[in-house]
Amino acid sequence: NAGVMQNPRHLVRRRGQEARLRCSPMKGHSHVYWYRQLPEEGLKFMVYLQKENIIDESGMPKERFSAEFPKEGPSILRIQQVVRGDSAAYFCASSLTGQGALGETQYFGPGTRLLVL
């Protein structure tokens, strides 16, 4: 886990509000992945980004969810008009080369636990 930072660690929102989750990858890593984990389930891929580019967002809901990874600053996962079903742990991971298909290790942050009231 060393090096990947996520904040906030815990976030409480009321239905209809916006949630912004931040992720700073390990130093030198330019590939970022977001995963969501519901209780008692494994992690589910949401989106893969490189600096300034969304490479694959096939796991992200089409509405209300968006992600970015600007040239400067952290990657942001944004959830608009949150609903109770968005309550989950959101994990960010980073890697050096993006060669996940070749078994490249992804390094994970501690996660943000989102609770929607």
Place this chain on the structure above:
Amino acid sequence: DQQVKQNSPSLSVQEGRISILNCDYTNSMFDYFLWYKKYPAEGPTFLISISSIKDKNEDGRFTVFLNKSAKHLSLHIVPSQPGDSAVYFCAASGGSNYQLIWGAGTKLIIKP
């Protein structure tokens, strides 16, 4: 559809004995399999991986075995230590897809 399955939600093992965690998969296109360990309130930590061209990979107390014909892999921890108590996730990747596909996890409890 669950492409990676960990059918045991939990496993309890005596300290010093062998822990065996199992994982089954359905997609024959997977090229790599990874095991991650997760403590409460932390992110997953990479433990060990295996390429589909191998049937065994060992790293200290951890060994992963792959049976491609059965689409089954297992993680052996020997000897088990109290610090090994955690949730263990099996994940797979392959083809042109960098996505990691995860199992639901197995909670390992090491009894003193």
